[in-house]
Amino acid sequence: MTFRAAWSLTLRQGGLGIRGIHSPGSTAHGKEKMPPYTNYHAQRSYPMPEEPFCMELNAEQRALKEKEKGSWTQLSHAEKVARLLIWWQRVYVFRKKPITLTDEWKAQQLQRILDMKGNPVQGLASRWDYERKEWKK
Amino acid sequence: MAYPMQLGFQDATSPIMEELLHFHDHTLMIVFLISSLVLYIISLMLTTKLTHTSTMDAQEVETIWTILPAIILILIALPSLRILYMMDEINNPSLTVKTMGHQWYWSYEYTDYEDLSFDSYMIPTSELKPGELRLLEVDNRIVLPMEMTIRMLVSSEDVLHSWAVPSLGLKTDAIPGRLNQTTLMSTRPGLYYG
Numbered sequence: 369m370t371f372r373a374a375w376s377l378t379l380r381q382g383g384l385g386i387r388g389i390h391s392p393g394s395t396a397h398g399k400e401k402m403p404p405y406t407n408y409h410a411q412r413s414y415p416m417p418e419e420p421f422c423m424e425l426n427a428e429q430r431a432l433k434e435k436e437k438g439s440w441t442q443l444s445h446a447e448k449v450a451r452l453l454i455w456w457q458r459v460y461v462f463r464k465k466p467i468t469l470t471d472e473w474k475a476q477q478l479q480r481i482l483d484m485k486g487n488p489v490q491g492l493a494s495r496w497d498y499e500r501k502e503w504k505k
Numbered sequence: 506m507a508y509p510m511q512l513g514f515q516d517a518t519s520p521i522m523e524e525l526l527h528f529h530d531h532t533l534m535i536v537f538l539i540s541s542l543v544l545y546i547i548s549l550m551l552t553t554k555l556t557h558t559s560t561m562d563a564q565e566v567e568t569i570w571t572i573l574p575a576i577i578l579i580l581i582a583l584p585s586l587r588i589l590y591m592m593d594e595i596n597n598p599s600l601t602v603k604t605m606g607h608q609w610y611w612s613y614e615y616t617d618y619e620d621l622s623f624d625s626y627m628i629p630t631s632e633l634k635p636g637e638l639r640l641l642e643v644d645n646r647i648v649l650p651m652e653m654t655i656r657m658l659v660s661s662e663d664v665l666h667s668w669a670v671p672s673l674g675l676k677t678d679a680i681p682g683r684l685n686q687t688t689l690m691s692t693r694p695g696l697y698y699g
Contacts, residue, residue: 466630468639474509476636481508484696487516492508494516 506638506698507671515672518691522674524588532581539577598656598688602649606659606666606679613647641698655689670699 467473485493497504507515517523603614607624614622628642649655659668661679669676670689677687691697 466639468630468633473635477638478509480636480638481506486506486695487508488693489516491511491516 506641506696517674518672518693518695518697519674520690520692521588521592522672524591525674528584528588531584535577535581596654596688596690598654600650600653601656601658602647603658603660604647604668604679606661606663606668608663611643611647611666611668613645638698646696649689649691651691651694653690657687657689659685659687668699670697672697672699675699 468477481487482493482496488494495504496502514522514526514529517526600615601617603616605612605614610624610626612622612624614620616622623645625643625645625647627640628637628644630639633639633642657668657675657677659677659679660683661681663681665681666679667676668679673689673691675687675689677685679685
């Protein structure tokens, strides 16, 4: 039930994350792709690849989504695996980052730490030259 | 506070934390020495063609590798005990501040001269002003005078909590039904997170 909830939550939010990179092949549409379910290179030796499995649904996947609104027993095994992968990646691998990890915020945080002279003895503020307003060489 | 790409501890704000930093350097050096020695010996063992299959006893080396670890342990224990006793010295604090842990905020009470008590909640990520530190900022900070010994009495109203400020080398458990005491002495002004 939480599976369904997470899925419908994502659909409501519209986009599925920052990266819109499609995977090289389509997800398993059921008929032709067998394990390792798709062209997606999920290997045990390389479990966390850079690009997401798929963060946006292309046409076949929308069809898949439509199909899953019916009875789930009609989905083939590979389709179920595809759904699971999409959800798993969204929750555990490519999660939504907090606003404080954007570059602008990180720069402001750094400026704040330097302003309050945090760790001035040997840490960060000790490496900043306050007269010349640049990092010490 | 912690800064990006930090490797060691935060800079010490209190004399105890300075001692702890030195002790950590000393112990880590011993640990590195032992580990590199062991790694070296293992690599020697694995890359030699010499064998000796008729070893009967090895009294000398056994003596060495019994006495030497004992000496190393004493070398670690003596500074450690020194700091432990230093933390418990009587230092006549000039101020007493009480802090009570709740789920999930701290409340502070300054009752020496006039009664002052307030709650200190963490600022949620969605309400942070630009540049503030996530999960560290609070709405009401505890303000203490510097270069004065301060007694902190830490307890809890509901479950176990722990009141810690890494720069000052403090961590005291807040246990419901129990009053724990720690002393604090800051040598420089600033904002310290914990």
